[in-house]
Amino acid sequence: MRVGKEMKNVLRFLFVFLMVFLVGCEDEFVGKGHRIFNRYCSPCHGESGDGTGYNALNLDPQPRDLTDGAEEYMVKLSNDEIYEVLEVGGYGVDLSAGMPAWGKTFSEEELWSLVAYVRTFHPYQGDPIIFKKPDSEEHVFSKEKPRYSRVRPQAYYDLLESTVGDDEEALNEQVALGEELFAERGCNACHVVNGEGGKLGPDLTRAGFMLQTQFIFRWILNPQAFKPKTRMPNLDLNQEDALAISLYVSTLKSTATEAGGDMDGGDPDEAGDT
Ligand code: HEC
Numbered sequence: 001m002r003v004g005k006e007m008k009n010v011l012r013f014l015f016v017f018l019m020v021f022l023v024g025c026e027d028e029f030v031g032k033g034h035r036i037f038n039r040y041c042s043p044c045h046g047e048s049g050d051g052t053g054y055n056a057l058n059l060d061p062q063p064r065d066l067t068d069g070a071e072e073y074m075v076k077l078s079n080d081e082i083y084e085v086l087e088v089g090g091y092g093v094d095l096s097a098g099m100p101a102w103g104k105t106f107s108e109e110e111l112w113s114l115v116a117y118v119r120t121f122h123p124y125q126g127d128p129i130i131f132k133k134p135d136s137e138e139h140v141f142s143k144e145k146p147r148y149s150r151v152r153p154q155a156y157y158d159l160l161e162s163t164v165g166d167d168e169e170a171l172n173e174q175v176a177l178g179e180e181l182f183a184e185r186g187c188n189a190c191h192v193v194n195g196e197g198g199k200l201g202p203d204l205t206r207a208g209f210m211l212q213t214q215f216i217f218r219w220i221l222n223p224q225a226f227k228p229k230t231r232m233p234n235l236d237l238n239q240e241d242a243l244a245i246s247l248y249v250s251t252l253k254s255t256a257t258e259a260g261g262d263m264d265g266g267d268p269d270e271a272g273d274t
C-alpha cells in the first residue's frame, strides 16, 4: 500500500513530536550527564555507549562497552564503583589509564549525573541515585567545580632549579621518567607521538617546537585554568610528575614529514569550544 504524501508528513510530524517529548522527559540530571557524556566521553565510548567512538581503535584495551552488549559487566557494578572510576580514572583503580580521571574536572553533582546517564545504557534495576531529597530543592551533591587556578611560571623555574639545576645527567633522567609517565598516566590515549596514540587531542610529535616547557607544565597541571571547556581533563598530576612529563614533551621535535604535528587538529568541533 502506498502511503500518501500528506500521511507521510503527518507521520513525520508525529515522530518529531514524540522525539522532542521523549528528550524533554529525560530527567534533569540524566540530561546533564547526557550532555557531558557526548562532549567528553563519546570520542572513546561512542554516543550510544557501545565503546565504538572514533578514538576507540587507538586504545588497548578498548573502551568499555557500557551497554553490556557482549557480556554482563556494567550491571554488576555498584553506583559507587562507577563513581570511583570516573573520579580517579583507570589509573586510580588499577584499570587502564586510557580511561581518564575526571574528579578534578567536574563537580560531584556532574560526576553523579554521569553515573546516572551511564546507567541508562544497560538494564539496571538497582538503587536509584538521589540528587534531591523528596519535596526539597536541596541538592545532595556539591555543585561546586574543582578550582581552576593557574600555576605561576615561577613554580616551574623553581622546581626545575631544585630538581635538575644544570646537571645534564639529571635532565636526561627526568626526560626518561617523563616518557614513562606519559604512557602510565594515559596521555597517549589522546595524543599521538611519532605515529602512535589517540586522536582526541593534538598530535604532540612536534610539540617541542611549538610550546614552551613552562607552559606545558602549567597546562597539564590544570588545563581548565587556561581553557575552561577543553576536552583535556585535569589528571591530578603532582608538580614533580608534571615537571618530568613536560621536559619529555619539550624534547619532541621530530622533523620527519610523516610525523604530522598539526597542533590544531584532533578536535572535530573545536569551533564550538568558546
Ligand atoms: C580517552 C578515551 C576515554 C575517554 C575520553 C573516556 N573513557 Fe571511559 N574507558 C576508557 C577505557 C580504555 C576503558 C577501559 C578500562 C579498562 O577496562 O581497563 C574505560 C572504562 C570505562 C568504564 C568502566 C569502568 C570499570 O569499572 O570497568 C566506565 C564506567 C567509563 N569508562 C565511563 C566513562 C565516562 C563517563 C567518560 C566521560 C566522562 C569516559 N569514560 C571517558 C576510555 C575512555
Ligand code: HEC
Pocket (backbone or CB within 6 Å): 100, 182, 185, 186, 187, 188, 189, 190, 191, 200, 201, 202, 204, 207, 211, 216, 219, 220, 227, 229, 230, 231, 232, 233, 235, 245, 249, 263, 267
Ligand atoms: C582525554 C583526552 C586527553 C588526555 C588524557 C590528555 N590530553 Fe592533552 N589535550 C587534549 C585535548 C583535546 C587538547 C586540545 C586542547 C584544547 O585546545 O582544548 C590537548 C592539548 C594538550 C597540549 C597542547 C596545549 C596547547 O595549547 O597546544 C599538550 C602539551 C597536552 N595536551 C599534553 C598532555 C599530556 C602531557 C597529557 C598526560 C598527562 C595529556 N595531554 C592528556 C586531550 C587529552
